[in-house]
Amino acid sequence: MSATAAMSRRSVMAFARQPALVVPALIFPLFFAALGSSSFGRAVRLPNFPKVHSFLDFALAGSIIQGVLFGSVTGGAALATDIEHGFFDRLLATPVSRISILVGRLAGAAAFGAFQALFFIVVLLPFGVRIKGGVAGAIIIVLAGGLTAMAVGGFTAAMALKTGSAEAVQGSFPLLFVALFFSSTFFPRQTMQGAYRRIADINPVSHLVEGVRGLVTEGLTAGHVAAALLIPAAIGVASIGLSLLALRARLASR
Amino acid sequence: MTATVTPVDTTAPGGTVVRSAGALAQRGLRNIRRLPSAFFPALAMPIFQTIAFSGTFFAITKIPGFPTDRSVNWYLPFASVMGSGFSGLGLGFSTIRDVESGFFDRLRMAPTPRWALIAGSLITAWVRVVIVLTAVVLMGFAFGARRGGSGWPTGSGTCAPRR
Numbered sequence: 001m002s003a004t005a006a007m008s009r010r011s012v013m014a015f016a017r018q019p020a021l022v023v024p025a026l027i028f029p030l031f032f033a034a035l036g037s038s039s040f041g042r043a044v045r046l047p048n049f050p051k052v053h054s055f056l057d058f059a060l061a062g063s064i065i066q067g068v069l070f071g072s073v074t075g076g077a078a079l080a081t082d083i084e085h086g087f088f089d090r091l092l093a094t095p096v097s098r099i100s101i102l103v104g105r106l107a108g109a110a111a112f113g114a115f116q117a118l119f120f121i122v123v124l125l126p127f128g129v130r131i132k133g134g135v136a137g138a139i140i141i142v143l144a145g146g147l148t149a150m151a152v153g154g155f156t157a158a159m160a161l162k163t164g165s166a167e168a169v170q171g172s173f174p175l176l177f178v179a180l181f182f183s184s185t186f187f188p189r190q191t192m193q194g195a196y197r198r199i200a201d202i203n204p205v206s207h208l209v210e211g212v213r214g215l216v217t218e219g220l221t222a223g224h225v226a227a228a229l230l231i232p233a234a235i236g237v238a239s240i241g242l243s244l245l246a247l248r249a250r251l252a253s254r
Numbered sequence: 255m256t257a258t259v260t261p262v263d264t265t266a267p268g269g270t271v272v273r274s275a276g277a278l279a280q281r282g283l284r285n286i287r288r289l290p291s292a293f294f295p296a297l298a299m300p301i302f303q304t305i306a307f308s309g310t311f312f313a314i315t316k317i318p319g320f321p322t323d324r325s326v327n328w329y330l331p332f333a334s335v336m337g338s339g340f341s342g343l344g345l346g347f348s349t350i351r352d353v354e355s356g357f358f359d360r361l362r363m364a365p366t367p368r369w370a371l372i373a374g375s376l377i378t379a380w381v382r383v384v385i386v387l388t389a390v391v392l393m394g395f396a397f398g399a400r401r402g403g404s405g406w407p408t409g410s411g412t413c414a415p416r417r
Contacts, residue, residue, distance in 0.1 A: 046317065174298075181310055187311055192312060
């Protein structure tokens with residue numbers, strides 16, 4: 001347990017000590033939110049657009065999920081860097097539990113994801129964002145940010161353990177872009193048509209975003225709370241399972 | 255053993271510039287094939303953005319007063335300009351590579367005017383931009399972009415708004 005805590009602390013410290021790695025995951029989503037708010041401000045009056053107070057209310061959930069996804073790539077790349085630099089091998093030589101190496105990394109990613117969600121809320125509140133779910137809704141959004149970071153971090157950790165290459169993990173960045181743009185992250189599914197709508201309907205990112213968005217735009221309901229927490233939790237079970245398999249394969253190959 | 259030095263033809267400086275710039279442009283274009291990872295993002299990103307933006311933000315054309323009824327008409331010029339910018343940036347990166355590897359210093363010792371070195375790179379960048387623009391515009395038209403009204407062709411040379 002103490003080993004896991006120490007590994008988690010190290011992951012969080014790594015985020016704090018390398019601002020150049022984490023600042024883009026904090027700035028870019030805000031940039032997109034500002035750009036969307038000024039460009040699409042009038043779009044909230046479109047037919048089928050969900051009822052929102054302002055486009056910024058709509059954009060908050062997208063900013064959080066976007067930031068968390070970017071941050072998770074950074075976390076996965078950090079694990080790959082540990083492997084490349086031999087730190088991972090030195091950890092294996094210590095009597096620390098193998099799983100705690102992975103769990104520590106994922107807990108660090110979750111802590112950073114929760115921080116990102118809180119950061120976006122705090123920064124966007126003065127610009128007129130209203131969270132209909134209130135303080136409880138905001139707390140659940142922060143928890144959802146942490147869970148989403150852990151879920152996506154599971155995939156990037158699996159990639160890091162499988163390839164041992166930070167460059168390969170960073171290479172997943174374009175995939176995230178595709179997943180974000182073919183979802184309801186930036187615009188509601190109800191306004192899409194044809195193949196775009198069908199892709200957005202089956203894209204899990206749409207459902208991740210909409211759970212959080214419901215808490216902002218509609219309020220604290222059991223359905224929105226469940227969507228915000230259970231969807232990333234379910235994805236997390238699959239991704240952490242994958243990363244454990246990748247860890248086992250890496251250990252077996254040594 | 256005697257070293258032989260090939261005399262430089264200084265009687266036709268214009269010809270030297272053209273030959274040097276042409277050779278450097280050829281070298282730059284060969285890099286597209288030999289180092290596709292440096293060129294591919296500049297080609298793929300604008301195509302992706304044309305497709306993704308025009309589908310995701312399809313509904314913006316219904317905003318009253320929006321100047322076109324096809325979202326791809328709106329995003330295609332943006333993606334074209336961005337793709338051209340990225341292609342131009344590639345020129346900077348390849349120059350950095352040459353400076354770091356010392357190749358640029360060797361070029362400076364070559365018996366050719368300095369501006370021929372720049373001209374060669376600029377020709378490469380121009381050809382890269384043409385490749386990217388052709389691909390982006392063709393893809394845009396495949397995804398429904400159509401020429402607009404009286405303004406065709408305007409702006410970045412793709413789609414004028416339909417009024």
